[in-house]
Amino acid sequence: MSIKIGILGYGNLGRGVECAVKQNDDMELTAVFTRRDPSTVSILTEGVNVYSVNDILSHRDEVDVLIICGGSATDLPEMTPKYAKDFNVIDSFDTHAKIPEHFANVDAAARSGNKVAMISVGWDPGMFSLNRAYANAILPCGKDYTFWGKGVSQGHSDAIRRIDGVADARQYTIPVEAAVEAVRNGSNPELSTREKHTRECFVVAKEGADKEKIEKEIVTMPNYFADYDTTVHFISQEELDRDHKGIPHGGMVIRSGVTGWNNETGHVIEYRLSLESNPEFTSSVLVAYARAAYRMNREGMSGCKTVFDVAPAYLLNVTPEDMRAHML
């Protein structure tokens, strides 16, 4: 019997979940819920219905795990606690500073309904967090470094698009290779914001716009660009659509630490992701943790969980015997 997956919210992330479910033999997509008019949402999987989110409770029996594909700013803080009472749920809440508050809200809801709710699943938070945890457990004396990119930052792209005279824009965050190498060599550098990442912007200016002024506004923008070395390229909309359509991302978590009686021995642990599609990879992580949520709930567990609480064996569609024989 396969695990019945429901998707709430059908954007890039929801579509990625749909694709990921297709790759997993022990799961099937059973319903998609949307805040839009369901008749306007067309999905890829044949024979699966799209319902209004208003009717979600009447489809409770059709869904073992609901994957909530909303934004962290306003959607998830409201949606995840709301549905955690009636469904096992997964979300990708990524506002790091607000995780404790979100956890508390979701935990209360999930406990009241005896469901498992997993929050902040994805790659950062998610796989990067896991790698920080494992590396800190192994090397308590050490230093953590996280680099992001090369990849598209939606937030920074949006910030550029809000500038007067800008028609469209795409921003890439790029780790500084020299900084990465210094960390890999175990030299434990102290790195400023500017030394860790550069920012590269591809901007489509509106006709007659003052490009010099736009460029100056970008590179001096506080929080977003002022602390970085930023390059701005003006290109046509055709070029942007042709060369910068993808949503690649990735990065590295590196811990450099020491062992030995006098801390004389150096080690470096590195975890690196190179992703052609940020939302599709995130979706694939969500789906693996949906399997874990389903199994953990069947074993009687409930409440809010994060990736730290999930034994890796729950994530795979493989028996424990096979895992030990072939993966260990």
Add this chain to the structure above:
Amino acid sequence: MSIKIGILGYGNLGRGVECAVKQNDDMELTAVFTRRDPSTVSILTEGVNVYSVNDILSHRDEVDVLIICGGSATDLPEMTPKYAKDFNVIDSFDTHAKIPEHFANVDAAARSGNKVAMISVGWDPGMFSLNRAYANAILPCGKDYTFWGKGVSQGHSDAIRRIDGVADARQYTIPVEAAVEAVRNGSNPELSTREKHTRECFVVAKEGADKEKIEKEIVTMPNYFADYDTTVHFISQEELDRDHKGIPHGGMVIRSGVTGWNNETGHVIEYRLSLESNPEFTSSVLVAYARAAYRMNREGMSGCKTVFDVAPAYLLNVTPEDMRAHML
């Protein structure tokens, strides 16, 4: 109250455990057990006694977790099941093909004593296994690659030392950079043994030995060297002692996979270790899992476990609240 750690076997690995325990505030070393005459074993930690392994049961109350630091060939298959009934135990059993059998033996013993026993803890098996598991869970459509090195292979060094006319030797396993790059680029190459690793040997010949013959014997040795491109350097004992004293190792686990409705999107997940001391790093992993074994046993769990069965939160001396606030 700190976790009381006992060490069984005081070689490179046991000494590494002793150093790692010192780095962890919530643990203390309480006893070292040896098969040698205890009066001949001098350890680094002041005030801790070395006992004969024959007296180990009389010190049961002094030890929360016993870390068994023996060899996989003959020590661990006998020792781990023997002590798993009376102690929570950890070992680094690394004979991949015999893990299912070892698991069954240890599981029966640990269950009979209501103890937790963790086997095959280290980096391969261990951290590399974990990374294979996570990457397979996230990217079910993909291909795994493992590269080892640059590092010293004790088994290969020993094999050279057994050749007639060889006084001493050190062998390095080195990943082929072009192969690693091809994997990182997502091109999913099929790689032969020879294409993945080269072997470099530093050999001290006995006086008057036939170096040409030694070299030929090395490079044609079946299983160990015949399938690899092998370089042999003859050096003096002084040079070997000066330049090749360390036991560095490491390597990479890479999974290259695809997502998307038609598997059209590529991703690469890489986990890399660069270790100045193989035994000290392995020891540090053992100690982190000792914490987990202690906690899991206190929660009522028993039986044999592997890294796949351990939720990451058990590994760290940090509260769940702090983990969520600072590591997620």
